[in-house]
Amino acid sequence: MEMSMPRVEEDDGxxxxxxxxxxxxxxKSLRRIISAYLNYxxxxxxxxxxxxxxxxxxxxxxxxxxxxxxxxFQRIRRCISTNSFFIFSMLQVSSMSHEWLDPSFQLNVPLxxxxxxxxxxxxxxxxxxxxxxxxxxxxxxxxxxxxxxxFCNREKDNAPTCLVPGAGLGRLxxxxxxxxxxxxxxxxxxxxxxxxxxxxxxxxxxxxxxxxPWVHSNCNSLSDSDQLRPVLIPDIHPAxxxxxxxxxxxxxxxxxxxxDPSQVGVWDVVVTCFFIDTAHNIIEYxxxxxxxxKDGGVWxxxxxxxxxxxxxxxxxxxMSIELSLEDVKRIALxxxxxxxxxxxxxxxxxxxxxxxxxxxxxxxFWTARKKMITKEQHIS
Numbered sequence: 001m002e003m004s005m006p007r008v009e010e011d012d013g014x015x016x017x018x019x020x021x022x023x024x025x026x027x028k029s030l031r032r033i034i035s036a037y038l039n040y041x042x043x044x045x046x047x048x049x050x051x052x053x054x055x056x057x058x059x060x061x062x063x064x065x066x067x068x069x070x071x072x073f074q075r076i077r078r079c080i081s082t083n084s085f086f087i088f089s090m091l092q093v094s095s096m097s098h099e100w101l102d103p104s105f106q107l108n109v110p111l112x113x114x115x116x117x118x119x120x121x122x123x124x125x126x127x128x129x130x131x132x133x134x135x136x137x138x139x140x141x142x143x144x145x146x147x148x149x150x151f152c153n154r155e156k157d158n159a160p161t162c163l164v165p166g167a168g169l170g171r172l173x174x175x176x177x178x179x180x181x182x183x184x185x186x187x188x189x190x191x192x193x194x195x196x197x198x199x200x201x202x203x204x205x206x207x208x209x210x211x212x213p214w215v216h217s218n219c220n221s222l223s224d225s226d227q228l229r230p231v232l233i234p235d236i237h238p239a240x241x242x243x244x245x246x247x248x249x250x251x252x253x254x255x256x257x258x259x260d261p262s263q264v265g266v267w268d269v270v271v272t273c274f275f276i277d278t279a280h281n282i283i284e285y286x287x288x289x290x291x292x293x294k295d296g297g298v299w300x301x302x303x304x305x306x307x308x309x310x311x312x313x314x315x316x317x318x319m320s321i322e323l324s325l326e327d328v329k330r331i332a333l334x335x336x337x338x339x340x341x342x343x344x345x346x347x348x349x350x351x352x353x354x355x356x357x358x359x360x361x362x363x364x365f366w367t368a369r370k371k372m373i374t375k376e377q378h379i380s
Contacts, residue, residue, distance in 0.1 A: 033190045035106045036113035037091055041084040043114040047216065048076055068224075075228055079212035082230075083121060086209050090198040116191050120169075121213045122350040123192070127171035128199055128234040131353065138347035139363075140172050143271055143300055146341070146367055147179060150298060151268075154180050159244055160268040163292070165254045166275030170196040173249065174238055176271065182246035186254055188278075193251045200238045200249070207232040213352075220356035229354075255284060263292045274303040274349065274363075276328070280319040282307075283331055290335035290370055299337060299368045302345065304361040325364055337368040 055069050091101055126132040151160050159182045164173040167185025169192055177183040187193050210230045214221075221227040250257060257263075270289050279285045289299055305328070309320035323331070329339065344362045351358055 030190060031105070032107055032109055032113065033194070034091060034101070036109045036117050036191070037087050037194075038101070038106050039109055039114050040087055040117045041080060043111060044080040044083075044216065045077070048073055048080070051076075051218070072224055072228075075224075076215055079215040079228055079230075083211055083215070086211055087117070089209075090195060093202050094194045094198055116189075118216055119350070120191050120195050121211055123169050124195070124199075124211060124233050125213045125231055126350050127169040128236075129231045130235045131231050133235075134353065135348055135351070136171065138345060139273055139302055139349075140175060142345060142365055143172070143273060143302055144175055144179060146300055147176060147181065147269065147271075150367070151181070156180065156244075159246070161266065162269040162271060163258075163267045164271045164273070165258075166272065166278060167249065168192050168196070170200050170249060172271070172273055174200065174241060174243060174247070177243040177247040178241050180244055181269070182244055184247075185249045186257060187249065187251060188253050190251070193249070196249060199234055203234050203238055206234060206237050209233050214355075217352075217355075220352075222354060222356065226352075226354045255288060258288050258292050265292070265294050267292050267297060268294055269298045269300065272299070272301045272303065276301060276303065277305045278308045279321070280309055281321045282323055282328065283321065286328070286331050286335055290332075290337065293370045295370060295372045297370045299332075299370070300366070301368070302365045303363050305364075306361075329366075332368055336371045336373075338371060339366055339368050341365075341367040 052073055055063065055066065055073075058066070088101075126135050147162070154160055159180055162176050162181040162183045163186065164176065164183060165186045167173045167187045170185050170187075173183050173185030185196075187196065210232055212228060213231055214227050214229070218227065270293060272289070276282055276285055293299065305323070305325060307320055307322040309318050310322050312318040312320065332339075343365050345365050347361050347363050348358060349361065
């Protein structure tokens, strides 16, 4: 017995060291993300200066045809300032402490990180603006209608449970909760989590904030007014939307969080919307979805197969398993699913509805049910 005690202490010490390392990495990651948000106005100003340099290089005769351009550049700066006000307001509420917002704490981050901030601003339109209603009708409405039909006899005192991995800014998870489900959204990106927390928990009224989501692209604009038009958020007040008790958002990697033994057979429904192609290994996603569903539970999917790690050139350790839809369905069958409904839905994703360029997906939509396991199968 005495011999085993030091070994236990070593194990405890190793666990403590691992936890400290994980916490340090998490703080480092958060610091980089907050720095990206804080770098947004400076990076945007550099873009405007680049536009001005190009304009100033024009011959006088050509410049004379664009006399409104200096005014446009000033309008762009005002739009960026308004976006920055929203971002800083969000960070003041969401940051772990105000020292995180001190300029001395700020890191110089690559432009790709600031691009993620601009992506968040566009996602705000998709999830929380009236202008995003068309996209939500294309992507979320079929899911909500399917849930409503499949669980038509749901009761408030015994509400079905629904998990939404890749919940983004939280609108779909909130809508599912408002339907009468105990819903949990899961999101890996801290960029998304900071913003969704702000909207879900701190919005005071509809149309509280003004953003300019299309200000950063001069391409494919029908007019300057289209490019620089304001968008009001949120279009609904989340706290007054009628959510079902038990609604939550869980931060973390889907594989890490839901591989835990406590998650086995917990969920009545898993809804994946533009999510399964975020996997390094999509087979692992399908396996986990099957494991965490109850017998007879339902998997509703909507989205393309634009594998996120498919083009990570130069990163040899970046695993990416890129399956066809046919193979995805075959693997789902292997993990005990049978398909009850399948169709393709044409949709866009964070697209400017007034742009001359519209990228469209013919997304796969399905309802698959996990087969019931009989007592004889359990015994065998």
